[in-house]
Amino acid sequence: MKSDEITALARELGEALAAAGRVASVAESCTGGGVAEAITRIPGCSAWFDRGFVTYSNDAKREVLDVPQATLDMHGAVSEETAQAMLRGALARSGAHLATAVTGIAGPDGGSAEKPVGLVWFAWGSRDAKPVTESRRFGGDRDGVRMQAVAYALRGLLELIRQPG
Numbered sequence: 001m002k003s004d005e006i007t008a009l010a011r012e013l014g015e016a017l018a019a020a021g022r023v024a025s026v027a028e029s030c031t032g033g034g035v036a037e038a039i040t041r042i043p044g045c046s047a048w049f050d051r052g053f054v055t056y057s058n059d060a061k062r063e064v065l066d067v068p069q070a071t072l073d074m075h076g077a078v079s080e081e082t083a084q085a086m087l088r089g090a091l092a093r094s095g096a097h098l099a100t101a102v103t104g105i106a107g108p109d110g111g112s113a114e115k116p117v118g119l120v121w122f123a124w125g126s127r128d129a130k131p132v133t134e135s136r137r138f139g140g141d142r143d144g145v146r147m148q149a150v151a152y153a154l155r156g157l158l159e160l161i162r163q164p165g
Contacts, residue, residue, distance in 0.1 A: 006147065009154040010038040016161045017048035024157055025096035026052045027065055027086040029077065029103040030120060034150040050096045055086065065089025078103050078115050080133045083123035087131050098126040098160055100153045106145045120149045124156040132156070 017024055026035045036052030039045055053064055058077055061067040067085040075081040086101035104120030111117035118138045125131030134156075138148040 003147075006038045006151050006154065007041050009151055009158070011042050013039070013154055013158050013161070014042045014045055014048055016158060018044075020161055022097040022161060023048055023050050023095060024161075025050045025090045025094035025099040026153070027090035027099065027101040028052060028054050028153075029056055029061070029086070030106045031102050031104075031146050031149050031153070032056065034146055035100065035102060035153045038150055038154060050094045053086075053090055053093070061086060061089075065093065076115065078105055078119060078121060080121055080123075080135065083121040083133055084131050087123035087125050091125065091127055098124070098157065100124045100157050100160075102149055102153050104145070104149060106142045106149075108142055118145050120145070120152070122149075122153055122156055124153075124160045126160065132160070 028035055033052060033054045039049050055061045055064050058072050062069060065086050066089045067082055071081050071085050083101045083103050087099055090099040101123040105111050105117050107117035121135045123131050123133045136152060138145045
């Protein structure tokens with residue numbers, strides 16, 4: 001995955017959001033703001049991008065996005081449940097119509113047998129629809145995992161905005 005490919009995805013997302021009259025927001029952990037950075041590369045993004053939340057620590061996830069401590073204790077920061085809670089927080093704390101959340105283990109350390117390096121959980125949703133969640137296992141080094149996760153998050157937002165209704 002190259003930077004220009006990510007920029008092309010962000011541009012395509014912006015065009016789709018603008019055409020639909022919708023605004024997006026992002027909640028990120030392992031990508032460290034990479035999704036928001038890709039989106040804000042595009043001139044005019046202020047018309048269709050509200051804000052990004054970088055909540056790398058569990059404290060930040062709780063304080064900024066209201067991820068329940070019980071969710072973090074029971075499922076961990078890298079889980080479907082945490083991704084969904086991050087998504088709900090991003091929608092609740094923004095003016096966005098739709099959002100994505102990304103949480104994972106970019107490496108090189110921090111993985112386990114249950115949650116290996118490269119595991120990333122995603123959630124996409126809108127105010128009026130049930131969220132979609134998915135996990136992916138990306139290969140490569142830390143930068144590679146993060147870039148692949150940014151691209152995947154953007155693709156998921158594109159799919160969400162293109163859904164009928």
